[in-house]
Amino acid sequence: MSLSYKPVIWNKTKLIYDAVMLAGIFIYILIFLRLGPVISSALRDTDLPIQRMRAFGSLALLMLTIVLAIGPLARIDARFVPLLYNRRHFGVMTAITAATHAYYVLGWYFSFSPTPQLTALFTSNTSFTSIAGFPFELFGVFALVILAILAVTSHDFWLSFLTPPVWKAIHMSVYFAYAAVILHVALGALIDRRDLALAFLSLGGLATLCVLHLIAGRRETSADAAASKKAPEAPWVIVGDVSEIAEGRAIIGMAQGGERIAVFRSKGGLSAVSNICSHQNGPIGEGKVVIGFITCPWHGYQYRPEDGCSPPPFRERIRKYRLRLEGSSILVDPEPLPLGTKVEPLAILAELSPAAAAPKNGGTV
Amino acid sequence: MQRRHRRAHTVIWTGIAVVIPIMLIVIFASVPKLPADAPAVRLDATATQGDKQP
Numbered sequence: 001m002s003l004s005y006k007p008v009i010w011n012k013t014k015l016i017y018d019a020v021m022l023a024g025i026f027i028y029i030l031i032f033l034r035l036g037p038v039i040s041s042a043l044r045d046t047d048l049p050i051q052r053m054r055a056f057g058s059l060a061l062l063m064l065t066i067v068l069a070i071g072p073l074a075r076i077d078a079r080f081v082p083l084l085y086n087r088r089h090f091g092v093m094t095a096i097t098a099a100t101h102a103y104y105v106l107g108w109y110f111s112f113s114p115t116p117q118l119t120a121l122f123t124s125n126t127s128f129t130s131i132a133g134f135p136f137e138l139f140g141v142f143a144l145v146i147l148a149i150l151a152v153t154s155h156d157f158w159l160s161f162l163t164p165p166v167w168k169a170i171h172m173s174v175y176f177a178y179a180a181v182i183l184h185v186a187l188g189a190l191i192d193r194r195d196l197a198l199a200f201l202s203l204g205g206l207a208t209l210c211v212l213h214l215i216a217g218r219r220e221t222s223a224d225a226a227a228s229k230k231a232p233e234a235p236w237v238i239v240g241d242v243s244e245i246a247e248g249r250a251i252i253g254m255a256q257g258g259e260r261i262a263v264f265r266s267k268g269g270l271s272a273v274s275n276i277c278s279h280q281n282g283p284i285g286e287g288k289v290v291i292g293f294i295t296c297p298w299h300g301y302q303y304r305p306e307d308g309c310s311p312p313p314f315r316e317r318i319r320k321y322r323l324r325l326e327g328s329s330i331l332v333d334p335e336p337l338p339l340g341t342k343v344e345p346l347a348i349l350a351e352l353s354p355a356a357a358a359p360k361n362g363g364t365v
Numbered sequence: 366m367q368r369r370h371r372r373a374h375t376v377i378w379t380g381i382a383v384v385i386p387i388m389l390i391v392i393f394a395s396v397p398k399l400p401a402d403a404p405a406v407r408l409d410a411t412a413t414q415g416d417k418q419p
């Protein structure tokens with residue numbers, strides 16, 4: 001969490017994540033350059049710099065496709081959540097891989113041109129009115145610029161400097177970068193030659209990503225639409241029954257049109273907090289209580305159940321909500337309390353406690 | 366805040382899912398084809414009738 005900013009706060013999970021990623025990159029490039037020419041005669045007929053350019057170009061596209069699939073996959077199946085943890089290193093490596101591709105392009109395609117390489121890149125093809133002959137390189141440049149901006153602003157310093165809503169909005173431009181890469185590949189390599197593998201990677205990847213994102217989006221929208229039942233005394237809502245929450249877990253409720261609220265059960269008490277993590281808006285209610293702290297499933301930021309504050313020296317805070325029990329029904333006032341308000345956990349009466357042994361629901365929506 | 370974010374997501378991905386395939390179809394459909402009487406042996410595989418030489 002943010003106390004002071006270090007370039008990267010390393011831990012074992014991040015090291016393993018990065019090691020696996022770097023090994024994957026190394027193996028891909030090795031296989032492409034060693035095995036590629038053996039399998040594909042078209043690749044054998046090209047020079048090494050072009051092979052390298054293609055190896056890094058296709059790897060950048062593969063990595064961009066994977067990094068964009070992680071988000072919706074984690075929403076659809078919790079087993080993918082660990083991939084989210086260090087997604088930003090994945091994104092930065094994608095930008096570096098794409099830049100390496102562009103470096104080989106510049107070094108080869110334009111190295112014999114009388115004009116400087118960068119000038120040649122922008123002036124050698126000016127068929128702006130042609131469709132199939134459009135200078136596809138420009139789409140690559142556009143995508144690379146976006147990837148570079150995102151890589152530079154990926155650090156938590158920028159997240160808190162720009163505030164999460166602005167930062168998230170900027171980072172959503174990665175989707176436009178992806179669209180530009182698809183056009184870059186279609187107008188460039190796919191028109192140029194029949195490359196089945198590349199067609200599969202670009203067009204198959206596009207179809208997969210669209211389906212994943214739209215499925216994940218639909219689920220979230222229907223969860224939002226199924227707001228909690230209204231309690232007799234408005235604006236309170238009934239979020240569920242005590243027996244639905246396992247120890248250390250939460251259920252999620254919300255008022256019509258409101259933000260989601262997570263009700264955690266821990267050590268015989270209930271606490272209601274905002275479901276939105278102050279780090280990157282992760283779904284706190286899908287996390288659990290770890291040594292007394294509500295812990296976000298995405299990157300592990302922690303909050304005290306009673307006041308929603310991170311333990312010192314950290315300063316993150318999330319909102320708290322008022323809670324009431326009616327029998328075993330849990331009622332929440334969807335009006336948030338001011339940040340930092342302390343509300344002691346609501347004690348669960350002893351006769352309701354045994355039900356916790358057989359929770360019906362792990363706490364997800 | 367999250368609701369707006371989700372709505373933006375849905376709009377963007379619906380847009381990509383509709384617009385990019387249409388653009389791809391237009392692109393591939395507009396690739397110049399070799400005329401039926403093109404010579405069998407050519408120096409370049411893609412240049413066709415009507416392509417302007419610089």
Ligand code: HEM
Nearest residue numbers: 054057058060061098102105137140141143144188189192
């Ligand atoms: C300054 C930016 C870029 C330039 C100048 C550039 C230029 C090129 C050129 C000249 C080609 C060869 C096309 C052909 O074979 O006809 C190419 C191919 C390719 N580029 Fe880029 N590109 C850039 C950025 C990117 C980015 C950001 C990505 C992906 C994230 C990317 C992915 C690809 C792929 C997948 C190919 C096809 C590789 C293959 O032939 O197997 N490019 N690019």
Ligand code: FES
Nearest residue numbers: 277280282296299
């Ligand atoms: S979103 Fe990063 S820890 Fe919650």
